[in-house]
Amino acid sequence: MAHPLRILVTAFGPFPGVPLNPSQRTAKDLLRLKRPALCGMEITLRILPTRWDELPRLDALMREQAFDAVLLLGVAARRRRVCLETRAVNAARAFPDAAGLHPPGRRLSRRGLDAIASTAPALAGVAALQRAGIAASASRDAGRYLCNAAYFHTLAAARGQRPETGAVPPVLFVHLPGRSGVPRGASRAGLARALSGLLVTLAADARRRHSNAPARKGQGLDPA
Secondary structure, three states: OOOOOEEEEEEEOOEOOEOOOHHHHHHHHHHHOOOHHHOOOEEEEEEEOOOHHHHHHHHHHHHHHOOOEEEEEEEEOOOOOEEEEOEEEOOOOOOOOOOOOOOOOOOOOOOOOOEEEOOOOHHHHHHHHHHOOOOEEEEOOOOOOHHHHHHHHHHHHHHOOOOOOOOOOOEEEEEEEOOOOOOOOOOHHHHHHHHHHHHHHHHHHHHHHHHHOOOOEOOOEOOO
16 A cells, blocks of 8 residues: 555544443543554544534545544443444434434435445454454444444445545444443453454455555556
8 A cells, every 4th residue: 555554433422311422432542552553554533523413524534534444433322242333224313412403304315325234344343352352243223323324424435435446445333332331241441452453453454455456447447
């Protein structure tokens, strides 16, 4: 690759019923770790306001930066284990955000697909977390709130991000469980280490995609 690997990590701020969002704390714990495998990468952390009207800012960020991999973190208070979401759906629930506002419609995109599959190997990520001692599973239901909405927007942006190479970046959403965000039997530090391993896996996957992508048009790439 001609540039350092660019990785985006996101988490959410507070929202109704969750005054202190554990995804924000976990993201910061993750990026404090000094892991050699992540050295030399440009890692950007964004704490997303839990607001429906902030989604266009996420779209703009994806367009401007063209990240090579994205890891999104959120919290699902009723779950007991870490859940790696395998898809996002084009739907929104009429539930107020942190500003008391509701989504503009029942669909996130009028012309978009009904659902978009994760572009990252979620099942491999589940296995990696389990090997690290973290209770984890795959999920097909990211909800209908802003976690799902951010995932849908990011996946849609990622699919159209690199038309010159066809290398779609791996994008994965991880739901943290309970009010603390830490599954039973794990520690906050252990969760951060396990998630850093997941980030390394996403980075390696991004490198493989770039190396396997066809050459640019005029160098062997067939026009779309």
